[in-house]
Amino acid sequence: MGRYRPPRQRGSRYITPEGEQTLREELHQLWKVERPQVTSAVHEAAKNGDRSENGDYIYGKRRLREIDSRVRFLRKRLDELEVVDRIPADTGKVRFGAWVTLEDEDGQEQRWRIVGPDEFDVKSGKLSMDSPLARGLLGKGLDDEVVLHSPAGEKHYWVTGIHYDGV
Incomplete structure (x- = not known):
């Protein structure tokens, strides 16, 4: 196991519509485009024999873990975010957005x-x-x-x- 890291403090749960769209696009890119490509590369690398010295296999597995971790984070985060798509009533004060x-x-x-x-x-x-x-x-x-x-x-x-x- 790695060294202990205390949990990060949660950020605010507000986001603009543009920010939400960017996160959804990143999630789609990782899950639907990048992950299948890396999975295919790992599958091909596994066919080459000794996996302990196969750089493509080792790197591919590491990249899959990174992608899966980010996908889990994005899914949880998108579920808890609140999209602020309205202009506040008092536009003379500084508010979110x-x-x-x-x-x-x-x-x-x-x-x-x-x-x-x-x-x-x-x-x-x-x-x-x-x-x-x-x-x-x-x-x-x-x-x-x-x-x-x-x-x-x-x-x-x-x-x-x-x-x-x-x-």
Whole structure:
């Protein structure tokens, strides 16, 4: 057995419709496309004889375990997720799914979308609602100040724009 790892803290269960679609596409790709290909490769490698020194067989079995593990995770996660496909009644406040424009102390602007933990991508401007910055933003309105405490010290941001897709 491997070393003990304590259970990970569960992320929030909210997700955007786009995020849910991405997870469903990944599940389909793994289960219907990739797994049958790897299974076939393992079957062919098993025919070659000594499996203990057969790299294709060893790698294929390892890849099957990885695929099965990810498929189990995705199925469980998709069952418990709640898709947020409505715009909140008060669009003047930062809520889940909002695009938020922030201005820092130097006048630099950043634009973030508040999304679920299963779909965050910092490079494309998607921020997990469980992150410290997003938690500080939730519930704020235009021109509100957000203080982010980090190891480098406090950082101050001001909300300069709030936009929801479809509005």
